[in-house]
Amino acid sequence: MLAKRIIPCLDVRNGRVVKGKKFKDIRDVNAPVTLGKHYSESGADELVFYDITASSDEKKISLEFVSDVAKNINIPFCVGGGVHSIEDFKTILRKGADKISINTSAVKNPKLIKEASIKFGSQCVVLSIDAKRNEKGSWSVYIKGGREKTTLDAIKWAIEGVKLGAGEIVVNSIDHDGMKKGYDIELLKKITQSVNVPVIASGGAGTIDHFYQAVNEANIDGILAASVFHFGEIRILDLKKELKYRGISIRL
Amino acid sequence: MNVILDYDVGNLDSIENAFKQLGISFITSKDPNIIKECHSLILPGVGAFEKSMKALEETKLIPVIKEHISKGKYLLGICIGMQLLYEKSDENGEFEGLGIFKGTVNYLDVKLKIPHMGWNQLKFKKRNHPILKYIKEDDYVYFVHSYYVQSNHDELLAYTNYEKIIPAIVSQGNVYATQFHPEKSGTVGLNILKAYGEMIK
Numbered sequence: 001m002l003a004k005r006i007i008p009c010l011d012v013r014n015g016r017v018v019k020g021k022k023f024k025d026i027r028d029v030n031a032p033v034t035l036g037k038h039y040s041e042s043g044a045d046e047l048v049f050y051d052i053t054a055s056s057d058e059k060k061i062s063l064e065f066v067s068d069v070a071k072n073i074n075i076p077f078c079v080g081g082g083v084h085s086i087e088d089f090k091t092i093l094r095k096g097a098d099k100i101s102i103n104t105s106a107v108k109n110p111k112l113i114k115e116a117s118i119k120f121g122s123q124c125v126v127l128s129i130d131a132k133r134n135e136k137g138s139w140s141v142y143i144k145g146g147r148e149k150t151t152l153d154a155i156k157w158a159i160e161g162v163k164l165g166a167g168e169i170v171v172n173s174i175d176h177d178g179m180k181k182g183y184d185i186e187l188l189k190k191i192t193q194s195v196n197v198p199v200i201a202s203g204g205a206g207t208i209d210h211f212y213q214a215v216n217e218a219n220i221d222g223i224l225a226a227s228v229f230h231f232g233e234i235r236i237l238d239l240k241k242e243l244k245y246r247g248i249s250i251r252l
Numbered sequence: 253m254n255v256i257l258d259y260d261v262g263n264l265d266s267i268e269n270a271f272k273q274l275g276i277s278f279i280t281s282k283d284p285n286i287i288k289e290c291h292s293l294i295l296p297g298v299g300a301f302e303k304s305m306k307a308l309e310e311t312k313l314i315p316v317i318k319e320h321i322s323k324g325k326y327l328l329g330i331c332i333g334m335q336l337l338y339e340k341s342d343e344n345g346e347f348e349g350l351g352i353f354k355g356t357v358n359y360l361d362v363k364l365k366i367p368h369m370g371w372n373q374l375k376f377k378k379r380n381h382p383i384l385k386y387i388k389e390d391d392y393v394y395f396v397h398s399y400y401v402q403s404n405h406d407e408l409l410a411y412t413n414y415e416k417i418i419p420a421i422v423s424q425g426n427v428y429a430t431q432f433h434p435e436k437s438g439t440v441g442l443n444i445l446k447a448y449g450e451m452i453k
Contacts, residue, residue, distance in 0.1 A: 001372070001373065001413070002364075002368070002370050002371065002372050002414065003370060003371040003372070003373075003392055005370055005371065040438070045370070045371055067265065070263060070265040070266055070269070071265050071266075071268075071269050072269065074266070074269070074270060074273075074435060074436060074437065074438050074439075074441060074442060075394070075436060075437075075438055076394060076396075076433075076436050093262065093263065094262075094263055095263065095265075096263040096265040096266060098396075098436065120299065121298070121299050121300065122367060122398070123367045123369055123396045123397075123398070167367055167369065168369070196365050196366065197365055197366070197367075198365055198369055198370065221365070221370065222370070251371045251392040
């Protein structure tokens, strides 16, 4: 059976991991390749690097880390953050990334999903959706790192994204992000029931139970988390052993 | 000599990295003179079948590859590199492959999610084969594909289940191929390449 994926997410700025400082036992924890390798050896099934470098000139230099990761790590990895064009896709894929995630640029220019999936294949086009519950009880799509509300409905946008060619959907709940109270199961359920591509849950993990709920109740394919891994609150291996013990299909 | 065929179908860093880690020597090339001399050829591939086949045609290396195989030299196809070894594919049309293996590449028409993407388990059809030396049944490897091989399974060494039987490792003579990416499959993937490396020594 296809294993459920555990995916640590790393924020990168100017070629360095942000918030990596808690790893006392490894040297140069701020190098994406070092931390990536650490996670890969700890049992991560995949890695996501999110480049938050602001200026486009600096970004070109920052993205050098992608080649480093490709040359040193034997598991798949996704790169996101500020990808606007087919040219950006090409640059990052050439450096060895397996997947590219797009968010704001896909909302502003949905054709990008289609063009990228035709040119590079659906498998490398990941549509990342930032969603927040609205007053009508449904979920609105936000862009620009959650700062700007759009008129899009998150579930409809997921369906549309897949129609355009996205091969995977990452659902990040703005309400749950950083709260450590669990994933937004209701939203995730609605999305896994609506699309036939892998769905990755993001935002809200605090305990092993939260991971279990996302898989068991919302039938998601992968779980993405940042701080619980970075701050050593949950060890990936412990998490995987526990999930497997509870009957989830897990690669150990 | 072990050559990774560089025919402009994407990044080869991961494959090169895997060989480096294992201490298996290689060169990356598309020079026909070098390929004629090599005793092991790695045939990678990403993206669509047609695009990969066209890129291969453009290198004018197809006769060289076929000669390489007919002389009984080693070859390892990876992902699309495996699919290219079959007779034809129906990905976005109908396209001829190299026809080394009997069988076709068809859309993976299942109720499960497509692409078949992620870590799935290997089931062995043949045991005690040297390529399987360092791995065991139910080990996980990384798959990313929407098309799969249909054949009479004579060449099948290991498969995975995804509603259908998905050929995962195949071999005939000294030609080997994997549908998954050993270079992205962690330690298990490295162990497959290690076994291949020992065979070509």
